[in-house]
Amino acid sequence: xxxxxxxxxxxxxxxxxxxxxxxxxxxxxxxxxxxxxxxxxxxxxxxxxxxxxxxxxxxxxxxxxxxxxxxxxxxxxxxxxxxxxxxxxxxxxxxxxxxxxxxxxxxxxxxxxxxxxxxxxxxxxxxxxxxxxxxxxxxxxxxxxxxxxxxxxxxxxxxxxxxxxxxxxxxxxxxxxxxxxxxxxxxxxxxxxxxxxxxxxxxxxxxxxxxxxxxxxxxxxxxxxxxxxxxxxxxxxxxxxxxxxxxxxxxxxxxxxxxxxxxxxxxxxxxxxxxxxxxxxxxxxxxxxxxxxxxxxxxxxxxxxxxxxxxxxxxxxxxxxxxxxxxxxxxxxxxxxxxxxxxxxxxxxxxxxxxxxxxxxxxxxxxxxxxxxxxxxxxxxxxxxxxxxxxxxxxxxxxxxxxxxxxxxxxxxxxxx
Amino acid sequence: xxxxxxxxxxxxxxxxxxxxxxxxxxxxxxxxxxxxxxxxxxxxxxxxxxxxxxxxxxxxxxxxxxxxxxxxxxxxxxxxxxxxxxxxxxxxxxxxxxxxxxxxxxxxxxxxxxxxxxxxxxxxxxxxxxxxxxxxxxxxxxxxxxxxxxxxxxxxxxxxxxxxxxxxxxxxxxxxxxxxxxxxxxxxxxxxxxxxxxxxxxxxxxxxxxxxxxxxxxxxxxxxxxxxxxxxxxxxxxxxxxxxxxxxxxxxxxxxxxxxxxxxxxxxxxxxxxxxxxxxxxxxxxxxxxxxx
Numbered sequence: 001x002x003x004x005x006x007x008x009x010x011x012x013x014x015x016x017x018x019x020x021x022x023x024x025x026x027x028x029x030x031x032x033x034x035x036x037x038x039x040x041x042x043x044x045x046x047x048x049x050x051x052x053x054x055x056x057x058x059x060x061x062x063x064x065x066x067x068x069x070x071x072x073x074x075x076x077x078x079x080x081x082x083x084x085x086x087x088x089x090x091x092x093x094x095x096x097x098x099x100x101x102x103x104x105x106x107x108x109x110x111x112x113x114x115x116x117x118x119x120x121x122x123x124x125x126x127x128x129x130x131x132x133x134x135x136x137x138x139x140x141x142x143x144x145x146x147x148x149x150x151x152x153x154x155x156x157x158x159x160x161x162x163x164x165x166x167x168x169x170x171x172x173x174x175x176x177x178x179x180x181x182x183x184x185x186x187x188x189x190x191x192x193x194x195x196x197x198x199x200x201x202x203x204x205x206x207x208x209x210x211x212x213x214x215x216x217x218x219x220x221x222x223x224x225x226x227x228x229x230x231x232x233x234x235x236x237x238x239x240x241x242x243x244x245x246x247x248x249x250x251x252x253x254x255x256x257x258x259x260x261x262x263x264x265x266x267x268x269x270x271x272x273x274x275x276x277x278x279x280x281x282x283x284x285x286x287x288x289x290x291x292x293x294x295x296x297x298x299x300x301x302x303x304x305x306x307x308x309x310x311x312x313x314x315x316x317x318x319x320x321x322x323x324x325x326x327x328x329x330x331x332x333x334x335x336x337x338x339x340x341x342x343x344x345x346x347x348x349x350x351x352x353x354x355x356x357x358x359x360x361x362x363x364x365x366x367x368x369x370x371x372x373x374x375x376x377x378x379x380x381x382x383x384x385x386x387x388x389x390x391x392x393x394x395x396x397x398x399x400x401x402x403x404x405x406x407x408x409x410x411x412x413x414x415x416x417x
Numbered sequence: 418x419x420x421x422x423x424x425x426x427x428x429x430x431x432x433x434x435x436x437x438x439x440x441x442x443x444x445x446x447x448x449x450x451x452x453x454x455x456x457x458x459x460x461x462x463x464x465x466x467x468x469x470x471x472x473x474x475x476x477x478x479x480x481x482x483x484x485x486x487x488x489x490x491x492x493x494x495x496x497x498x499x500x501x502x503x504x505x506x507x508x509x510x511x512x513x514x515x516x517x518x519x520x521x522x523x524x525x526x527x528x529x530x531x532x533x534x535x536x537x538x539x540x541x542x543x544x545x546x547x548x549x550x551x552x553x554x555x556x557x558x559x560x561x562x563x564x565x566x567x568x569x570x571x572x573x574x575x576x577x578x579x580x581x582x583x584x585x586x587x588x589x590x591x592x593x594x595x596x597x598x599x600x601x602x603x604x605x606x607x608x609x610x611x612x613x614x615x616x617x618x619x620x621x622x623x624x625x626x627x628x629x630x631x632x633x634x635x636x637x638x639x640x641x642x643x644x645x646x647x648x649x650x651x652x653x654x655x656x657x658x659x660x661x662x663x664x665x666x667x668x669x670x671x672x673x674x675x676x677x678x679x680x681x682x683x684x685x686x687x688x689x690x691x692x693x694x695x696x697x698x699x700x701x702x703x704x705x706x707x708x709x710x
Contacts, residue, residue: 068673071461092676096461181547188656239567241653244545253547374459378675388658392567 022311023053028084029066029297031059034137037331044327045318052311063089063297070302074098081303081312084136087296088190091127091370092377099132100301105313106131116322116340120365124294124337127370133298134320137334139262140292140358140365141197143167143283147276149174149255160280164227167256167283171235174255181238183231184245186259187387189295191380194258195387196293196369198224201282203289206369212414217407222400228390229399239392246270258282260295261358265333268354279357291366296334329355337365373415382409447689453682460676472683482684484659485667488573489691492663493642495577496584500638501631503581504588509619511589512596522593526586533583537651540579541566566653569660576648576661583648584641588634595630599623636699640692664688 028034042054060066063086073079074096085093093099106112106122113119117134125133145160153173161167171182187194195216196206204220207213216224231237240248242259249257250270264279271277282292299319301312318324325336326344335358336342342349342359349356371379386406389395395402420428454472458465476482511521528536543550544565552562565575603622612618646665649655655662655670664684672681 064673067676068460071676074461075463092461096463098461238546239564239657240546241541241566241656243541244547244566247542247545248547251548374677375675378671378677381670381675385656385658388656392569392657 021051021053022307023055024081024303024308024311024315025055025057026082026084026315027057027060027066027070027080029060029063029086031061033332034059034084037328040327040331041319041324044323045315048318049311049314052314054315060084067092070098071096079302081301081308082315083300083302084297085133085300087124087135087138087294087298087368088193088370088380090125090133090298090300091372093300093302094127094130094132098302100303100309102131102134102301102313102316109317116338117320118339120363121320121337124365124367125298125300126367133300134316135294135337136297136299136320136324137328137332138294138296138337138365139260139334140294140361141194141258141282142261142358142361143280144249144257144259144263144267145278145280146180146249146252146255147278148252149177149180149275150278152177152179153255157278160278161256161283162281163284164230168230168235171231171237171256175236180252181248181254182235183237183256183258184240184249184254185228185231185237186242186245186257187228187391188242188384189259191384192387193260193293193295193368195224195383197282198227200291200293200366201284201286201364203286203291206371207414211372214407214411214414216410217403221403221407225390225399225403228387229396232391232393232396237391250274261355262296262334264354277354279354281357281361285361285364287363290364292361292364293368294337294365295368335359335362337362371410371414373413375413375415379410379413382406382413450682450685450689453679454686456679458679458682460672460678465679468679472679475680476683476687481659481662481667485655485662485664485684486687488659488661489643489645489663492573492577492580492645493639495574496580496642496645497635497638499577499581500585500588501634503585504634505592505627505631507585508589508592508596509623512593522590525589528583529586533647534651536583537579537648540648541652544575567657569657572653572657572661576645576652579648579652580642580645584638588638591630591634592627595627596623599626632702633699636695636702639695643688643692643695664691 026038028038038056042056045052045054057080060069066083066085067089070079070083070085070093079098090099094101102125106117109115121135122131124135124138125131143161147157150156150160150170153170153176155170155173161170167183174180174182185194199206199216199220202220202223204218204224205215208215215221238248238254245254245257245259246263246267248254250267252275261279268277284290285292299316301309301316303309303312319328320336320338322336322338322340322344325338325341326348328334329336329341329345330348333355335355336345339362349359370376383406386402386409390399390402453465455467455469456465457468457471507521507525511518511525514521544552546552546562546564546567549565551565555562563571566572599622603626604618607618607622612621644665645663646669649661649663649666650669653661655666665688668681668684668688671677671684
């Protein structure tokens with residue numbers, strides 16, 4: 001009996017001690033990219049918040065794995081307290097009530113905007129007007145130039161394309177040299193991310209306001225699919241898988257490549273000294289009209305306990321704030337969405353101008369749209385298949401008919417209300 | 418033939434470990450798949466509703482499913498004869514030769530042991546449309562070059578060739594084992610009886626005696642080719658436009674990418690039926706051979 005009492009007393013003391021330090025568990029994806037980042041971030045965070053102890057769970061392999069595991073854990077009830085997820089998975093986690101809405105936490109902060117957590121950043125993790133996550137490591141679409149090929153075509157770094165018309169003209173010139181293909185876009189990445197970029201940049205949206213009807217078949221969408229078709233017909237964009245495209249670009253066989261900023265580090269390494277790489281802004285951006293979807297990952301609170309939620313919020317703020325952002329940028333090559341992070345990174349960006357390019361696109365940042373309902377992720381696959389028939393040239397001449405088919409397919413998979 | 422009670426108990430105790438394992442790892446997951454296929458469950462849901470045959474109805478109306486099923490069958494129809502023929506020919510050649518036998522055996526068996534995922538990446542480089550070795554060789558020899566993995570008309574057959582390359586070594590080893598079981602004196606007797614041609618010897622002795630092995634090889638090859646996944650996942654992701662979509666990949670995509678778990682469960686049922694029916698064939702043929710021998 002005495003031993004039981006002592007044990008009870010001990011456990012009481014232990015829980016009293018626990019009240020001073022809160023332990024939260026954190027799980028992130030892509031260990032090969034983020035292990036060093038998270039370790040360095042944890043060190044800096046612990047110095048600032050000695051009362052919060054952070055424990056990492058074994059990282060998720062990738063975004064699919066991350067979403068699957070947290071969905072399963074949602075049923076068994078052993079979710080971590082903070083989880084890092086792909087930006088287009090926020091909606092599923094909000095729908096299944098695994099992600100905790102952050103609006104109350106944000107309302108309690110003073111000068112949140114001034115600290116760099118701007119509106120676009122909050123929109124990126126929002127579903128139905130509520131914020132469920134803060135973006136952590138993000139990427140935006142940019143253009144990669146093989147400067148050797150660009151110069152041979154008669155242009156230089158001061159006359160790089162600003163519009164799709166310029167890009168197509170340059171692609172033709174590069175093609176005419178006979179050494180390489182002019183342009184390739186990673187249109188297939190995640191199924192529809194670049195498609196969203198094309199439509200959003202023209203001021204369009206994926207669905208209408210109340211998310212019941214397809215809206216990408218409007219004027220913005222027609223222009224978007226028209227651009228893709230022109231790349232195939234006029235610029236002779238080759239039909240490659242993303243891996244083939246990266247290998248070909250790094251080998252100097254493609255003049256221009258449109259894809260995510262997240263590839264800058266890897267592509268630079270693969271090129272080595274073979275040719276000069278330069279990155280440029282996504283074409284045809286119009287202030288007030290254009291927006292660009294953020295790729296990358298988002299930090300989400302999954303803790304149910306109030307104290308843990310509070311501690312998790314501190315961690316979230318740190319990770320997505322200037323300091324966490326600066327550590328992340330230096331160690332990965334992604335961008336930090338927080339506008340104040342760039343101030344801490346002046347030297348870094350001066351040394352790595354190719355990474356700095358996308359920063360000027362931050363004002364256009366918006367969410368990576370996730371389609372509603374049970375077929376939300378299936379829709380991305382339908383869109384990818386339809387785009388494929390334009391990009392492989394089989395239906396490039398009738399791009400608007402493809403767009404109509406794509407809209408019909410998508411409409412059929414939307415929830416019926 | 419009646420057993421005593423203690424014998425009965427002993428018998429039950431002896432089969433208990435195997436049956437418990439079978440229930441945990443085989444029966445339970447299979448039955449939960451069966452149940453899921455009749456619900457509207459999605460990964461992460463806290464409740465589910467029984468919807469009868471709706472998932473199967475949806476499958477019938479789903480062109481992707483039919484494409485996936487027919488692709489799987491086409492893939493098997495190429496890979497099974499291809500890998501059997503190549504396996505048999507290489508087994509016969511190695512068996513007939515005297516030098517470097519173990520070298521050839523190891524070399525041809527290598528693809529079976531290598532990680533198919535890693536090998537897929539090598540294939541991806543070889544098949545690269547602008548600088549892959551396949552296209553550069555084709556151009557040098559005056560043949561037309563192709564965009565092997567992105568051309569919907571040929572992508573599935575390219576994957577089938579990789580499938581043959583990967584699996585014929587396994588069939589070769591099985592055939593070699595079969596060949597070594599054929600008594601040498603039969604060949605000597607044939608020579609005495611005046612069948613000097615290698616082809617005649619093969620037709621009269623080798624092939625009939627190898628038939629049971631061949632049936633076994635055909636059925637295991639078929640089951641293994643139904644299970645093609647790695648190369649599809651690594652090289653084409655079912656594309657372009659579902660040209661290389663196969664059953665296992667569809668199950669994976671529906672269940673783990675689109676989270677439509679009940680839909681994936683319904684396809685899994687179809688897949689299991691397919692594999693079971695081929696396994697039944699094997700059972701029947703083994704029984705027949707057993708009686709014949």
